[in-house]
Amino acid sequence: MSEPAIVAEGLTRRFGDFVAVDALTFEVARGEVFGFLGANGAGKTTAIRMLTGLLAPSAGHATVAGHDVGRDPEGVRRRIGYMSQRFSLYEDLTVRENVELYGGIYGLSDAEIRDRGGALLESLGLTPWARTLVGAIPLGRKQKLAFSVALIHRPAIVFLDEPTGGVDPITRRQFWEMIYETAARGTTVFVTTHYMDEAEYCDRISIMVDGRMAALGTPAELKRAHGVASVDDVFVRLARAG
């Protein structure tokens, strides 16, 4: 098997005396859909900020797409895509302008932006909306567009931070189909969510409690290990215990 997409070894971040992330050690394989769960304040955001090269680790290290996050954050950023819970697109720009912006930022040529952007809009059924301001299109479409835009430079890994927040169940399902398609093409998907049904869709999940990784495995493994029927129950047990 080829080199993993993400390798973290003892990844730690302290803010003063407070240990936000405590010695995370895990690997994510290429093309895997990896669910990164945890209650608010468990250290998820800090961990993601380190993995995306925004925050230097206090100790330990991590390699993302072959680049060390502490030593080569620039290299990491060129190889990853990112979409956050808060809206990633500019509402006062049109659909096409947003696509052009991200293509440009990620260093695509004008021809690449035209070709990939056109294909992207076509596949999302957004071609007729190309000249519409993003603020004016429905939320579900916006989220799908944001996801596609985060993939426009064909990153090795895409980080999705609660991508389905506030989205209706049908769009959520369609969104997860897009995630599977992406993973099937070999792109690693690192996703955080508060929806436990979504956690069940992941290849493997991890659950963070108080800065530590309290559980790591496939949804089936975790349910078996804790003798419960759903990931939701696993989550509640671990979060309470913490």
Add this chain to the structure above:
Amino acid sequence: MRGGALRAFVVKELQHIVRDRQTLTVLLLMPLVQVLLFGNALRNDVRDIRIAVVDPSPSAVTQRLRDAFVATRRFHIVADARAMDQVEPLFRRGEADVALVIDPAFTEQLGRGEPARVLLVTDASDPNTGSTMEAYALAVLGDYERTLRGGSAPGIAVQTRMRFNPTLESVNLFIPGLIALVLTLVSALMTAISLSREKERGTLEILLVSPLRPWQIIVGKVVPYIALGLANAATTLAVAWVVFHVPFRGSAALLLAESLLYTLASLALGVLIAANASSQRAAMLGALVVTMLPNTLLSGMIFPIASMPAPLRLVTNVVPARWFIVIARGIMLKGVGLEHLWVETLVLVGMTALLLVAAVRRFHARIA
């Protein structure tokens, strides 16, 4: 590749600006309105000018001169005195704005066909009103002169004196300050708002995890506003020139270059404010306090620095606008070049460099 990323980012910023029609309109019209408003406010202030007439030897001739002032309705005679020292207390108590001091030999001088002497003393503790009042009084004297025997006589010789602020040149002093204000508003305020908006909406995060480097984000934010700021400076100048006939004696290229320098300093200040502000509203308030107040009050734009108390005078040294205003006045009103303005220019360069470094660092520190 790097160039392409920056280009894409600048294009985005331009799109933001163009999309936001309301703000853009306000920004483009602001200098126009400000110049007209400030310019006219100066005139409206001086409807009712209180004048004291000092006439040591009254005659029918001097009575006509006095009546010329009464007839304008703009002047209102508060005292008729025989000697200047009688008027002095009125000035000190702020009960008179202008004193018309007629020479004791006024009537005889006119009769002999010599220029008849008149002294005009104006209270210029508010320099702008002062010079306007003086201009009105001079106009009345000019009209009176023309009525004297069809203008064939030598007429009258007016001496003017400004009290409290004798070096005052004219209301023209005000326009360079206005340019500084407009440049600061557009650059510092708008940059602070637009950067903190990205922070607030979370889009900044997206930019930060992209290959764009922090300095590219800052440059991308700043470039469109440089253009907008300079366009505004040009509008201000044009209105000042066309409507208020403010002279422009020096090099336009030099003024443009200095404006660019000053704009950079303001932009850096805007970035610095945005980096420290937690929300758009905080950034806006912060920018207003940090730029507007010193810019209007401590820059010499309205209140002459020379008449400030010593501690305040010291404080004005850290206000970039103070230096820019000296430069702009020098270029516009005196027509001097860099050879006379290099000290101020160096100070501005130093401030700009300092602010830019601080802004980029602070921006770095806040996101890491």
